[in-house]
Amino acid sequence: MVDELLTVSTLIGILHSCVRLATPYLFAALGETFGQRSGVLNLGVDGIMLMGAFFAFYVVFEGHSLWVGVLAAIVIGVLMGLLKAFVSVTMQSLQGISGIGLYLFGLGLSSLLFKTLIGSVEGVSGFRQLPIPLLSEIPGIGHILFNHNALVYLAYLMVPVSWFVINRTTLGLKIRAVGHNPEAADTLGVSVSGVRYTTLMIGGALAAVGGASLSIGLQNVFQENMTNGLGFIAVALVYFGSWRTVGVLGGALLFSLVNALQLWVQALDIPVPSEIAVMMPYIMTIVVLAFTARQIQKPAALARSYERGE
Amino acid sequence: MATGLRGIEDSIVYGIARPTGGHRAVNFRLNAPFVQMYGIVKRFPGVVACDHVDFDVRRGELHALLGENGAGKSTLMRILYGLYQAEEGRILRDGAEVEIHSPTDAIRQGIGMIHQHFMLVDTLTVTENVALGLKSSREPLLDLDRVEVGIRELSEAYGLQIDPRAPVWTLSVGERQRVEIMKALYRGANMLILDEPTAVLTPQEVEELFVTLGYMKENGYSLVLISHKLQEILAISDRITVLREGRLVGTVPTEEMSREELARMMVGRDVLLERSRDDEIDVGEVRLRLDDVRARDVTGQPALQGVSLSVQAGEILGVAGISGNGQRELAEVIAGLRPMSGGSVELDGTPITDWTTARRTELGLAYIPEERMHDGVVRDFAVSENLVLQEHTSEPFSNGIFLAFDYIAQFSRQLIQDFYIRTPDIRTMTRNLSGGNIQRLILARELSRRPKVLVAAQPTRGIDIGAIEYIYQQLLEQRDTGMATLLISEDLDELLALCDRIAVIYEGMIMDILDRNETTAEELGLLMAGVGLQKQ
C-alpha cells in the first residue's frame, strides 16, 4: 500500500494538493503575522474566516461575480478587524479572551445567516483552474505549482508582499517598533493605536479572503463551521514561523503536506482509521509547536495593551 | 535634500547652522528665550509634582535643573515634551504661546528629550530607530540608506560615535545614549532635554558627552540638563534652576554659585559634602570569602577570571573599576543570580556556592542591584509589597498562609519615614515613583533586614545629595554594628570616602587590594586602566 503512495503520479497529486490546500491558512496566518508583529494576539481568526467564507459565498450565490465575492469578504474582514481593534486596543480588554469572543461571534453569526438566507447546502461554481501558459506545461513541477486557481496564486503572492510591507516600508517599521516597544514608538510620535488598528484590519481582510478561498475557491459550498478550526492553526503557524513570513510559509506548507497525505491516504483506501488520518495534521501542529519554544523574534509587547504612563 | 537635514530650513530661519562646511553662521539671537514655561501645575494622586513652576531656556544656553528625588524635575520636562499635560500654566516658544499635547507636537516645536530610561527598540538597528516615525523621502517605502548618510554626517559634526547599522541590543549604555541624542538631532531639534544622562556613563563617556553638548551649545541649541552631580552642573551649565517638592526655589547664574550654596538651595539645610574618616575600624571574622571565582557573561565570554577576596565584619571593601570589567558578574555571582564556572563562595563560614538566592538571603545576604528598574523591584507592585518582597512568607509578615496586612502597612510606613521615600501612599504603584525614590525603596528594604553581608552595586546612582548623605550614614552605622559590605562603584570619591580597603578590578581580575589610607585617586585610576602588576 505504501507502493501506491509512491508512484510518481500520486506524488505529483499529493504535492499539488499540498500547494492548493495551504491557501486558506496561508492567507490567515500572514494576516495574523501583521497583528502579532504589532503586539496584538488575535485568536478570533477562525471567526473572521467563517464570516469571509459566508459573505463571499452568499454574494456569488446571489449571482454576482467571483471577484465581487472576494471584495465582500475583504469588507467584512476589515469590519471584523475593526471590532477586534476596538475591543482590545481602545477598550484594552484582555487580548486572548476578546479573540475567543470574536471567534464565537463569527461562528454564530455565519451559521445564523446561513440558515436564514440560504437554508440548505448549495453549491456555486467557484474560481476555476487557471494554468499559467508555458510554465504549467513543465512536467511534474508545472502541475504542482502552476495549475491552480487565482486565489491560490494570490495567497503565495501575499508572502513576498507581506515581507516587503513589514521590512521595507515605513508602516512596517512602525509595526515592528510598536510590537516591541510601544512606549519608545509613542515618544517618537508614532500612534500605537493607529498602527494596531491598521494591522488588525489588514489581518481581518486576509483572514476573510482565506475563508473565501474555501467557499468559492476550493470547496465551492458553504457549511456551518466549515473551517473546522483552521483559524487556530493559522495562529499556531505564526508562532511556528517565529513571526517571519518565510517561516509562516514553511509552516503552512508542512501542515498542508500532512493534510494532503491524509486526504490521499483516504482517497486511495489505504486502511488507516480515518479518524487518525484526520487528526494527523493537528497532532503534527502540537508536536511542532512543542519543539519551537525558542521564541527568537517574539514581539516583546505581544498580547500587552498599551497605555501612556500617566 | 535628505530628511536628515529637514530641520535645516527651520534652523536657517533662526540663524542656526550646523558646524559642517567649515564656517558657521553665529548670528542667532543668543540669550533670547527659546522656551518659557509659566505657572505650570501638575498633580498626581496624592502629590503635587509641579506647583506653579516658572522655567525658561535661552538659545545657546545650557540650563541645569536640580532638586531632590521626587522634586518634579522629570515631570516638568515631560510636560514640555508632551508626555504629560499640565493642569495649569502656559508654554511659549519664541515668545508665542504653543500647545504641546504629544511628543509629536514637541518635536514639531523643535524640542527633543532623552529620557531617564532609554526609549529605544532593541531589535531594530540604529538607523531604523532614528527613522522610526519620520516621513520618508520615498513614502511609503523606507529610505534607510539616506537616513544612514544623515546619521554619519551628524555623528561627525557633533563627535557622536555610533555604527548606524548595529542592532541596538548589541550597544553599550553610552552608545545607546548617543543614539537617543542622534534621534533628536536628526529630527532637527533646536532644544534637547537630557534627564540624568550622566548617571549611567563612565567618566570617559561623560567627557565625550560634554564635548558633544559643547558643540551643540555653540551652534545655538538650547539644552536642559538634569543631574544630581553638583560638580558637573557647576562645570558646564550657564544657569541653574532648583526645584524642591514641586515648587521653584530659584533660578541663578552658575558663576555666582558654589557647591555648598547649591546644596543648601536644594535641600533647604546645610549638607555635609565631604566626610573625613579618621575613625579606627574594628573588624571581626571573615563574613564573605571568594576563592578563585570564575564566571561567564551573558554572551558566554569569561567575565571573572579567578577573583579572590574576603570581607570582614565591620568593614567596607570597595570594588573600583571601569564598568564592564566584571563588576556586574561579581555581584550576581555572590547574589546567586549567575552560575559560576569555577571557584567557591563562603558566607559567614558556610560554603554557599550552589545555594539559591533565597537561601543566601535567609543566611543574611542583602543585594542592591545595579539595574534597579529590572532587578530591584517589581514595577507593578505597590510600594509596601516591594518593601516586604523577600520576607513576606515569614513571621511577622505572615503566618505562613495569610499576609499580616496591618503589620506590613505599619512596617512600610516606618521605612518610608526612616528613608525619606517620597510616595503619596504605601499602596502607590512602584512604577510611579521617581527614579531616586525607587533606589531609596530598595535600600530601605535591604538595610532594614540588618544583613550580615551587603553587596551594593552603584547604590547612590541617581540619588540626590541629601539622600546620599543619609545613605552613607546608614552604611557606616551598619558597618559599625558588624555588617560586612562589598561596595561596587565607579565613583572614586565615593569609594575613598566610605571604604576601608579598595579592590581594583580589571578584565575580570583583581589588580590589587589597597588600604584607603595608603592610596590616591591617581593610583586607583591607573590600576583601573590595567596599568600595574597583578598581585600574586
Ligand SMILES: Nc1ncnc2c1ncn2[C@@H]1O[C@H](COP(=O)(O)OP(=O)(O)OP(=O)(O)O)[C@@H](O)[C@H]1O
Ligand atoms: N506617572 C505618575 N503617576 C503618579 N505619580 C507620579 C508619576 N510620575 C511622577 N509621579 C510623582 O511625582 C513626583 C515627582 O516625580 P519626578 O519623577 O518628576 O521627580 P524627579 O525630580 O525627576 O526625581 P528623581 O531625581 O528621583 O528622578 C514624585 O512624587 C512622583 O512619585
Ligand SMILES: [Mg+2]
Ligand atoms: Mg527624574
